[in-house]
Amino acid sequence: MSTFREGQNQAHPNKTSTLILALIMVLMANVSIQIWLLYTTLNNALANNKDIAFPAFIASLVLFLIGFFWLYYLPGGIKSRRIKKKVTLNDIYH
């Protein structure tokens, strides 16, 4: 039996592609900001401006956590359908 999700996927075959592209774009934006934060932290630390270091670290950590939980929305691959409960003879004949 086809599920709602399978029907959706068949009707819109490009949806997964668009989703994954959007996810990767957001992750790349996060990483770009983190590179900038690291560069700024390093430069300021070397110039003895230490005050910026911990706020930049917290910002970078928050971006990492956003990226990490962002992966939850990553479309799964072709999964074998899980059997939720054991099929008994009664289920088949009733």
Place this chain on the structure above:
Amino acid sequence: MATDTKDNHWKEDFPIQQLESSQVTRRDFAKFLCLVSGGLAAGTGIVALKANYFPEEKVKGEHFVCKKNEIPLGGTRTFVIEGSTIPYVLIHLEDGQLRAYEQKCTHLSCAVFYKPKSGQIECPCHNGLFDALTGEVLAGPPPRPLPRLDVLMKGEDIFVSALPENHNRT
């Protein structure tokens, strides 16, 4: 990758197809980006910890460099402080003032040198220019001023020491 078809027993030990080993799925790429993100966050954390709890040791005490008559106007003298490997340069500016800076460019650590009569210190690697009077960046890629030492005169002897905190650079 070897494409020898005569003896393919090694393929049993390495059952990974060429296509699989050379292509990265978008899913794996997204996970890799997340890993890079974690690495960058950790790196920023290490920099923050080092800057706040393990700062670099400053130059302690006063160190003799040379006598004043050994360095002519517009001349320079490089020196290293005992117990350290950082190269410094002492500059006798044309107006008679003495300045001492770290001889490493703040961009990529190339050796900098004083351009006589110009009042500028130049880094030849990427044409970075510093003000010889203050050490501030005038042009080029260096992101920070040159680290500076305080110059002290004791009679004819020139000594250097760490620049006091909150010292006005001029």
